[in-house]
Amino acid sequence: METWFITGTSTGFGRILTEKLLQRGDRVAATVRQPSALAELKAQYGDHLWVATLDVTDTAAVRRVVDAAFADLGRIDVVVSNAAYGLFGAAEEVTDKQVRHQIDTNLVGSIQLIRAALPHLRAQGGGRLMQVSSAGGQTTYPNFSLYHATKWGIEGFVETVAKEVAPFNIGVTIVEPGATPTNFGGGLVSAPILPAYDQTPAGHVRRGVFNGDFPIPNDADKIAQAILESARQHPAPLRLALGSDTYADVRAALVARLAALDAQQAVALSVKADA
Template sequence: MKTWFITGTSSGFGRKLTEKLLERGDRVAATVRNATALTDLQARYGDRLWVATLDLTDPAAIRRVVDAAFAELGRIEVVVSNAAYGLFGASEEVTDEQIRHQIDTNLVGSIQLIRAVLPYLRAQGGGRIMQLSSAGGQTTYPNFSLYHATKWGIEGFAETVAKEVAPFNIGVTIVEPGATHTNFASGLVQAPVMEAYEHTPAGDVRRALLGNTFPIPGDADKMAQAMLDSADHAPAPLRLALGRDTYADVRAALVARLAALDAQREIAQSMVQEGA
């Protein structure tokens, strides 16, 4: 039996992972924003489910909840940083308040969670951190600029942490799901619409998403199982791409960036001091 710590367990991947882990006999320390979100699972699984309310925009609360989870449960083998949401709107449309909340939740909150658990994982001799990103951690789509900013940012942070903590037997995996049938779309926070963007790629994506014509091929159950399986792989995979669309979009983005880099090879290599 392993013990997992998972944020954002009210719905989506967090809820799916929690259900699968409890069904197979593991323990879960689950965080939610709504204290009653997991009452059905608490009634069914008793003390194998530890629940705490947590707002990721509150760094002090993150530390309190992490401290309490390790104090009450002892060793926690896997930490899943899952809680996040999407801000939907062209970059000119989103408000200053929306920008701040998106960054504080998805990026700063995830950073602070990882920082809070590292001392415990080091002290116990190792563990695994699973950071939920998305295909949008390496690709971009109109109307998701702030969401992408947080996912590209957390991928850079997590990849660096992986190098820093490898000597302590701590593995880090960045999970990149594609479009999946979860509640992500319904949970999008939308920016005020500007008419200027109606007949642009941003307007096209808005109509596709709100009109339910945006393709969503991913199977949430299969993806959750792949995440659970990856926790047993050693060494930890740095990235876990999940979804046919993730593979196609991320590969296309990487190939395009590599081609652009190769096209600048001559000028890049000429930028050296004389005699160097």
């Protein structure tokens, strides 16, 4: 039996992972903003489900809840940083308040969760950290600039942490799901619309999202199962690309960046200091 700690478990991947783990007999420390969201699962699984209310933008609460989970449950094998949402709007459209909340939730909240978990994972001799990112952690789409800022940021942080904690037997994986029917689109927070962007790529993407024109090719249950299976891979994969769209989009982005870098080789080498 394993014990997992997962944030953002009321809906989406967090909820599906929680259900799958409980069904196979594992224990889950689940955090939600509204405890009633897991009342049915708590009634069904009892002590196998540990529930705490948590807003990941509250750093003191993050530390308090993580400490309590390890104190109550003992060893926690896998910590999943999943709580996040998407802010939808061109960079000029989003409000200052929206910018701050997006960063505090997706980036700072994830950073502080990982920082809170690390001392416990070291003390118990190892474990696994999983950060749920997205294809948008390596690619970009108009109207998602702030969302991308947080996902690119957390990927840089987590990739660095992986190098720091490898000597402590802590495996680290960045999970990158593609478009999946988990109500992500319905949960988007939208910015005030500026007419100037109507006939721009931002406007085209806005209409496509609102009209449901973009394909959603992935199966949420299969993605959750792949995440569970990856937790037993050793060594831990640093990145887990999940979805045909993720593979295609991330590969295209990486190939384009490599081509752009190679095209600048001469100028890159030209600034070397003289001997």
